[in-house]
């Protein structure tokens with residue numbers, strides 16, 4: 001039998017939307033800016049599976065100058081604590097230096113404690129008389145509220161204070177501070193409070209592949225990109241993993257054809273519509289959900305190398321320059337039209 005060769009590239013999807021910047025993202029961001037003077041520390045949450053694509057230039061601009069802890073959430077979905085995972089994390093740490101970086105699974109006591117200890121040490125150092133206020137920011141659905149709840153449970157043994165959910169946009173407004181560390185007389189520190197914020201999406205996603213990555217990790221609603229396209233992109237990544245096809249070999253042999261895979265899944269799992277027609281969308285959504293739950297491999301969608309962040313930042317500059325050029329052109333055309341109408 002011929003050796004299976006996975007696709008080397010995924011074709012650009014020119015018709016895909018590349019923005020998802022909603023009203024509550026914009027209002028959340030402007031409210032955050034007005035609060036910064038009363039904030040001591042920022043915790044920026046990033047999804048472990050997309051350490052580059054989840055970089056939001058809006059946070060870089062708005063939060064520059066403030067002390068920041070970068071927390072990579074959902075580590076359990078991207079790492080098995082192999083030596084290769086640990087060396088990747090070292091690279092990511094170096095990207096963010098001098099900011100401190102931590103990697104968490106919200107269900108791991110050890111991971112949650114590492115964030116809590118950072119917050120306690122920070123509070124001890126800053127000796128704020130009014131207590132320490134920490135703003136938690138990040139892309140939609142990255143796990144901000146889950147982290148807040150886990151920190152509160154671990155730190156002050158109190159019940160959940162924020163709603164969480166598998167779709168983006170559960171948190172719509174900035175809440176008031178939630179206590180995660182009590183006043184400590186011995187250390188002479190006041191309490192530590194976390195302020196949860198709505199997820200804020202990137203204003204303009206540079207390419208269709210980045211949009212699909214953000215959709216796969218759940219930063220955009222599942223209705224924005226068709227499930228079959230998204231699942232096809234996931235299949236592209238699955239096939240790139242060593243023995244990736246073992247995640248679907250109970251349905252069919254190795255394939256680069258998403259319809260073949262979905263067809264086989266529909267037949268085996270009974271996802272059939274009227275007249276026995278395979279429900280490809282339902283099968284695609286099912287595979288995507290299984291991946292999101294960690295049942296279809298533990299891998300990243302971004303490639304992490306020492307210089308990847310620098311490259312990404314250069315791309316961002318190029319995109320914003322070309323957008324500025326486009327905007328100037330549109331303004332020029334609009335001015336021309338206005339003159340014509342006036343004449």
Ligand SMILES: Nc1nc2c(ncn2[C@@H]2O[C@H](COP(=O)(O)OP(=O)(O)OP(=O)(O)O)[C@@H](O)[C@H]2O)c(=O)[nH]1
Nearest residue numbers: 074106141142143144145146164165169170171199
């Ligand atoms: N596997 C795993 N799932 C997580 C982790 N953290 C959060 N989640 C899940 O991710 C989903 C989103 O979590 P939320 O805490 O609601 O995310 P958010 O960033 O507050 O979302 P927005 O309301 O869009 O701002 C939920 O289904 C959580 O259970 C994690 O460390 N590991």
